[in-house]
Amino acid sequence: MSTQWxxxxxRHVLTLPTEPSAVRTVRxxxxxxLVEWGIGLRHRAVDPALLIVAELVTNSVRHAAALSxxxxxxxxxxxxxxxxxxxxxxxxxxxxxxxxxxTGGGLGxxxxxxxxxxxxxxxxxxxxxxxxxxxxxxxx
Numbered sequence: 244m245s246t247q248w249x250x251x252x253x254r255h256v257l258t259l260p261t262e263p264s265a266v267r268t269v270r271x272x273x274x275x276x277l278v279e280w281g282i283g284l285r286h287r288a289v290d291p292a293l294l295i296v297a298e299l300v301t302n303s304v305r306h307a308a309a310l311s312x313x314x315x316x317x318x319x320x321x322x323x324x325x326x327x328x329x330x331x332x333x334x335x336x337x338x339x340x341x342x343x344x345x346t347g348g349g350l351g352x353x354x355x356x357x358x359x360x361x362x363x364x365x366x367x368x369x370x371x372x373x374x375x376x377x378x379x380x381x382x383x
Contacts, residue, residue, distance in 0.1 A: 248378075251321040253280045258315040261308040261331065269300045269316050273327075280320050288381050291356040292325055298353050299329040299377050307333030311374065325381045332374035336366045339377070357381065 255276045259265040270293050274284060282289065296316065303314040311332035319326040339354055357364045362381040369375060 248317075248319055248326060251319040251324070251326060253318075253320040255318045256315065257318070258313050261304055261311050261314045263304055265304060265314055266297050266300050269314075270297050272316075273318060276318050277320070277325075282320060282325065282383065286383065288325055288360055288383055291360055292327070292379075292381055295353050295356050295379055296327055296329065298349060299379075302337075302349060303329060303331040303333070306335070307331040310334075320383070323383055325383055326379065328376045328378045330374065330376040332369070334368075334373050334375070336368055336375050337377075339364045339366060353379075 253276070255272070257269065257272050259268055273293055273296055277284065277289060300314055300316065303311065307314070313332075315330040317328045317330070337350055339350060354364060357379060360381050362379060364380075365378050367376050367378060
């Protein structure tokens with residue numbers, strides 16, 4: 244599975260206000276670009292990928308909106324992988340591999356899906372430490 248984002252031939256960037264309506268727009272945009280890129284919506288990775296990106300944007304809307312007026316999603320794909328990143332300007336960097344005990348859904352669901360598909364997830368801080376991106380790569 245290719246994990247070098249720079250080498251992926253397909254890429255789409257979407258920036259929206261950090262509002263609840265962003266979740267639906269991000270998901271609909273993902274469906275559109277996947278079809279444009281020739282990745283069928285019935286592919287086994289697509290439904291989990293749509294849920295993952297929706298959960299990550301929901302987290303930005305719920306937890307980062309006060310400090311981050313926008314959320315940006317980068318979609319990318321190649322012949323053997325689907326990748327995306329969700330970026331906001333809130334400095335908190337969640338632990339992806341050890342979600343807080345007693346929480347349901349959210350990052351726990353994201354990581355269960357990512358790992359179940361054999362994918363990877365990483366949180367990267369902005370250079371100024373005032374924001375972060377959650378990067379997801381899934382095999383196709």
